[in-house]
Amino acid sequence: MTIAKTFAEAKAEDRAVLIGCMPAGFPTVDRSIEQMIAMHEAGCDVIEVELPYSDPVMDGPVIQKASDIALANGVRTRDTLKIIEAVASAGATVVLMTYWNPIEKYGVDAFARDLAAAGATGLITPDLIPDEASEWIAASDRHKVDRTFLVAPSSTDERIAMTLENCRGFVYATALMGVTGARNAVSSQAPELVARIRKIDPDLPVGVGLGVGNGAQAAEVAAFADGVIVGSALIRCVLDAPDRAAGLDSLRALSSELAEGVRRR
Amino acid sequence: MSGPAATLPDLAGHFGKYGGRFVPEALIKALDELEAAYRSAKTDPEFQATFKDLLLNYAGTPSLLYRANRLSAALGAEILLKREDLNHTGAHKVRNVLGQALLAKRMGKPRVIAETGAGQHGVASATAAALLDLECVVYMGQTDTERQALNVARMRMLGATVVPVTNGSRTLKDALNEALRDWVSTVETTHYLLGTAAGPHPFPEIVRDFVSGIGTEARQQCLDQLGRLPDAVAACVGGGSNAIGIFHAFVPDEGVRLYGFEAGGDGVETGRHAASITGGSVGVLHGNRTYLLQDEDGQTIESHSISAGLDYPGVGPEHAWLHDTGRASYEPVTDAEAMAAFQLLCRTEGIIPAIESSHALAGVAKIVPRLREELGRTPTIVVNLSGRGDKDVHTAGAYFGILDKAETVVPGENT
Numbered sequence: 045m046t047i048a049k050t051f052a053e054a055k056a057e058d059r060a061v062l063i064g065c066m067p068a069g070f071p072t073v074d075r076s077i078e079q080m081i082a083m084h085e086a087g088c089d090v091i092e093v094e095l096p097y098s099d100p101v102m103d104g105p106v107i108q109k110a111s112d113i114a115l116a117n118g119v120r121t122r123d124t125l126k127i128i129e130a131v132a133s134a135g136a137t138v139v140l141m142t143y144w145n146p147i148e149k150y151g152v153d154a155f156a157r158d159l160a161a162a163g164a165t166g167l168i169t170p171d172l173i174p175d176e177a178s179e180w181i182a183a184s185d186r187h188k189v190d191r192t193f194l195v196a197p198s199s200t201d202e203r204i205a206m207t208l209e210n211c212r213g214f215v216y217a218t219a220l221m222g223v224t225g226a227r228n229a230v231s232s233q234a235p236e237l238v239a240r241i242r243k244i245d246p247d248l249p250v251g252v253g254l255g256v257g258n259g260a261q262a263a264e265v266a267a268f269a270d271g272v273i274v275g276s277a278l279i280r281c282v283l284d285a286p287d288r289a290a291g292l293d294s295l296r297a298l299s300s301e302l303a304e305g306v307r308r309r
Numbered sequence: 310m311s312g313p314a315a316t317l318p319d320l321a322g323h324f325g326k327y328g329g330r331f332v333p334e335a336l337i338k339a340l341d342e343l344e345a346a347y348r349s350a351k352t353d354p355e356f357q358a359t360f361k362d363l364l365l366n367y368a369g370t371p372s373l374l375y376r377a378n379r380l381s382a383a384l385g386a387e388i389l390l391k392r393e394d395l396n397h398t399g400a401h402k403v404r405n406v407l408g409q410a411l412l413a414k415r416m417g418k419p420r421v422i423a424e425t426g427a428g429q430h431g432v433a434s435a436t437a438a439a440l441l442d443l444e445c446v447v448y449m450g451q452t453d454t455e456r457q458a459l460n461v462a463r464m465r466m467l468g469a470t471v472v473p474v475t476n477g478s479r480t481l482k483d484a485l486n487e488a489l490r491d492w493v494s495t496v497e498t499t500h501y502l503l504g505t506a507a508g509p510h511p512f513p514e515i516v517r518d519f520v521s522g523i524g525t526e527a528r529q530q531c532l533d534q535l536g537r538l539p540d541a542v543a544a545c546v547g548g549g550s551n552a553i554g555i556f557h558a559f560v561p562d563e564g565v566r567l568y569g570f571e572a573g574g575d576g577v578e579t580g581r582h583a584a585s586i587t588g589g590s591v592g593v594l595h596g597n598r599t600y601l602l603q604d605e606d607g608q609t610i611e612s613h614s615i616s617a618g619l620d621y622p623g624v625g626p627e628h629a630w631l632h633d634t635g636r637a638s639y640e641p642v643t644d645a646e647a648m649a650a651f652q653l654l655c656r657t658e659g660i661i662p663a664i665e666s667s668h669a670l671a672g673v674a675k676i677v678p679r680l681r682e683e684l685g686r687t688p689t690i691v692v693n694l695s696g697r698g699d700k701d702v703h704t705a706g707a708y709f710g711i712l713d714k715a716e717t718v719v720p721g722e723n724t
Contacts, residue, residue: 098609099482099594101489102333108476121606144331145593149607171331171593175321196335198496203337221335222494 045137047165047190047213050089051249051270060266060306063251064088064299065141065275067096068127069119070110071282077130079282079295084136086296087303091131092168092273095124095142102143102170104225106276109283121146125162132163139192139213141168147180156183166190166213174210181210192216192251195241197233205244214249214271217241219256226257226277235268258298262305272306317627322510322597325633328626330509332489332596339496344511346416351518356415360408367440368396368403370522374530374691379657380670386677387689389539391527391555393696394662400696401520401551402433406502408519410437413500420444420499424488426453426481426547427617427665428460429696430504435469437502445469448487450480453617460700478611481621485595505548506625509596513625520554527691528558540684541566541676544693545668546639547583547619549628551695556637566638566680569628570672572614573641583612584641585624586632594623600632615644615704616664618696646671648708651698663696664704670694 054061064083070076080091096111096119103111124140132138140159147155147167159167166189172180174193184191190213195204198221208215217238220231231254238250252265253273265272281298285291322328330340350356364370373392381388393401406423413421421443425431431447438445447464451473454461464471477483485508492501506516524542531539542559544552546569559565574582582588585600594601594609602610602622612622631637647664650671654662662670669692680688698705706712 097607098477099486101486101595102493104490105476112477115608145603145609146607148592149603149605170333171596173330173332173334173337176329176331194334196333196338198335198338200338203334207334218333218335221496223490 047090047137047139050137051214054089055270059309060269061089061251061271062087062262062303062306063090063092063271063273064278064302065092065094065273066278067094067107067110067114068124069096069114069117070279071113072117073119073123073127075288076114077127079292080127080131080136081134082292082295083278083299084131084134086299088299089137091136091138092275093124093128093131093138093140095121095140095146097143097146100143102223104223104276106279106283107224110279121150125158128159128162128164138164139166139168139190140164141170144169144172152179153183153186156187156189160187160189164189166192168192168216170194174207177210194218195237197221197237201240201244204241208241208245208248211248214251215241216273217250217252217269219252219254222254224254224275227255230261230264231255234265238268259301259305262302263308266306266309272302274302317630318510318514322514324627324630327599327629328510328513328597330596331593331598332509333493335493336496336509339492340509340511342416343412346412347511347515350412350415356411360411363407364404364522368407370396370404371526372396374527374534376534377658380654383653383657384674384677385681385687386673387687388673389531389689389691390694391523391691392694393523393551394660394666394694398433398436399699400429400433400663401523401554401693402430402504403436404522404554405504405516405519405550406430406433406437409500409502409515410441410443413443413502414441416500418498418500420446420495421502422446422448422488422491422499423502423504424448424481424484425504426484426620427700428453428457428464429618429700431469431471432460432463432467434502434504435464435467438469439467446491447471448474448484448491450474450478450484452479453481456704457617457700480611482595482609505550506553506627507548507595507597507599507623513597513627516550517553517557517627520550521557523551523554523693524556524558527555531691535689538562538565539691540680540688541568541690543568543570543669543673543690545619545665545695546571546624546628547621547665548623549625551693553625553627555691555693556631560636567631567636568672568676569637569639570642570668571639572616572619572668573643574613576643577641581613582641583614583620583622585622586628586639587641589622591629597626599626599629600624615647615708616668618663618665619668640672640675642668642671648705650674651705652709660694661698662694663698664701666693666695
């Protein structure tokens with residue numbers, strides 16, 4: 045399913061889309077597939093696969109740790125594409141989040157082609173701003189892959205407008221000035237940022253990420269955003285679990301709680 | 310090759326295809342503000358006067374250009390050492406931190422953060438912060454806090470908070486990641502005092518400009534002392550700030566050869582090195598497009614060098630550009646070659662150099678025969694002696710086996 049359709053269906057149901065993030069190959073390739081499918085079955089509308097990277101400057105300690113484990117266990121870019129294929133085949137809408145260098149190394153056009161072939165609908169680029177993205181914009185147009193750039197509370201209206209123009213599918217609004225990781229409270233900057241985005245482009249769906257970790261927070265964000273993005277809290281289910289089965293149970297439970305939250309706006 | 314170097318980077322921070330901004334959107338506003346503050350400071354006579362006064366009366370520049378006669382005889386060339394090791398805090402880095410700390414003040418930011426490898430940039434940042442009454446937090450890889458325990462103590466004495474970074478390889482690159490993460494969260498009140506001429510635009514330009522006095526001074530000192538320009542200028546290259554600092558003024562002088570010597574570690578062919586240009590490939594790291602050490606998937610490869618200050622898997626974008634255009638030549642120097650040059654300078658001139666700067670001396674020893682042949686005479690070479698070796702006494706002492714056994718224990722293992 046395309047991201048646009050996923051957002052449209054959720055809108056018709058008067059709820060927000062739940063986007064759950066998990067690093068590819070964490071802790072192993074097979075287990076990451078199993079975890080993503082569990083998340084999907086338990087209510088994550090979109091699986092955001094994160095390509096593990098050695099220098100993830102936008103990520104807090106939880107995602108860093110999970111990425112390090114995945115890399116230490118030998119995950120490769122080509123494994124990430126296989127994981128996407130497996131999860132998309134299981135019926136999930138899949139987007140990939142990746143820092144830019146692995147894509148540049150793979151070959152930008154080849155990556156867009158293979159990402160589309162693997163069944164991902166789009167790419168989220170935390171350290172690629174539209175100003176530097178001409179090659180990616182051309183390649184993603186050629187291979188019909190959606191583009192999600194980030195906007196932040198510090199972005200000027202001018203930059204928000206320019207960024208929205210270059211997004212396709214949805215825009216990622218970072219709820220606060222900071223890195224990924226669950227917080228005790230939802231940022232007060234988030235509703236204002238979403239309002240600023242809507243004023244410039246009322247149609248493009250807005251996903252809000254950074255700091256959401258439970259059902260109540262998901263509901264809070266769902267009240268003003270089209271999509272709720274959760275990463276660290278889901279990953280912690282696996283990191284903190286005593287064994288594989290417990291990790292999956294915990295992932296399913298949190299996914300259900302979050303899915304219930306995005307329906308309670 | 311005249312012209313372009315003086316006008317680069319372009320408005321978006323590109324040196325040819327290198328440089329630019331590969332950072333989270335959250336940082337763009339701060340980078341724009343920094344650029345605007347820098348542009349206005351550049352043309353503000355008051356700012357320039359303050360900077361100049363601090364360089365002259367606090368940092369102790371212009372640094373000497375010293376004719377090293379015994380070293381010259383040993384190498385078969387006329388060697389002039391640009392004595393940045395005599396600056397306050399013992400390295401060229403004081404120029405950059407004073408400039409950036411003044412910028413932080415100008416922007417009304419009460420807090421600075423910095424990353425450091427060997428600890429030299431951290432010490433310099435803590436120094437400038439103490440002088441200008443700024444709060445200072447320094448991120449340093451845990452591996453480096455252990456091998457450079459004295460510098461950690463220096464920073465703390467100067468009032469800075471040192472945060473050991475335990476992520477990834479626990480070295481400079483991870484300290485830089487952590488500083489960027491701090492900055493994303495604190496950008497309203499904090500200036501990121503980046504330590505080398507790399508990172509997202511406008512850092513490569515700002516750092517270059519603040520350290521470019523090295524080359525401007527050296528060029529004038531050559532004209533005053535020799536009545537002519539040198540045949541070559543040489544420097545070590547990690548991130549590349551001391552090298553770009555001494556190169557910049559000479560770039561338009563086509564007759565002056567520019568040499569950058571990278572840390573070859575155990576040898577580039579062994580894979581254990583920090584030579585980004587001669588042993589790496591083009592990619593994106595820490596906010597800019599440049600040469601870096603990476604595997605087939607674009608994951609950063611850990612660098613290796615006996616010199617903590619060169620132990621970084623990337624290099625400033627202007628060096629990448631100078632390499633591609635052929636204006637400067639980059640070559641690797643192994644740990645062993647650098648340590649031999651370290652010893653040579655100690656014994657011939659009574660100067661203990663930083664191990665970083667020893668790479669430049671070792672590189673010069675290698676190019677002298679080539680230059681003699683090309684020129685048909687004794688070449689005159691300016692070498693940037695970017696820092697002093699006090700901080701390296703332990704490493705060098707252990708390397709040469711001249712410490713008592715009990716003392717060769719890595720300091721951090723006791724603490």
